[in-house]
Amino acid sequence: MATINGKDIRKLVVACDAGMGSSVMLASTLRKQLGKSGVTVEHSPVNSIPADADLVVCHSGLAARARSVAPSKPIVPFQVFLGDPAVTKVVKAIQQGTDLNV
């Protein structure tokens, strides 16, 4: 298990299959929550995760695909699109500049 500090996350990517639905919704919520932190939040299809992403969040059902596409990136899987505790932890780590285990 690796650790990343919230301060080192400059670009957060929400990945899903088509980048059309649920990832869009989660990205918009995160953008609002993290607006003040200066973090860029993008949504993307899991097959084309941007190279400069510092952290990737995606549904647990897609985590294996995300890992094969971006093996070097820290990936946080979640189960629920709104209010998932794993995502809440990411937001806290970024806002407070604390360590996050991924």
Next chain:
Amino acid sequence: MSELLDRRAVRLDETAADKEEAIRLCGAALVEIGAAEAGYVDTMVAREKSVSTYVGEGVAIPHGTLDGKALVKRDALAVLRFPAGVDWDGEQVTVCVGIAAAGDGHVELLAALAEILLDEDQARSLREATDVDTVIGLLSSVQEEASE
């Protein structure tokens, strides 16, 4: 707004025996308003099989796969309400927001939907809405606030 959420695609008294039928009804609405080719509906069903599009508060947002994007003619949403509910892998879904999107035209509206679902009262208003104007109003009012 009017282009993205065509009132002909807001249908508040639907019934579906199961999740797949509900998804197909959402897809049919998107096809009927000219937002997608008929084949898009199958990609919506396929997408649902990989990961559920249930997002919470009795709402699911079925949409197509990456391949399905080629069958989208314009970005649009359909809002279908199932007053009797639809079993969605153990969750009870009352509102389905079907999405056809090739670009990012619908992003603001989904952002608005997320805001609604994070607010218990607004989420309930959406689930209990019985007229088209209420649904359109709910989604547009939040959108205006969000863009402030």
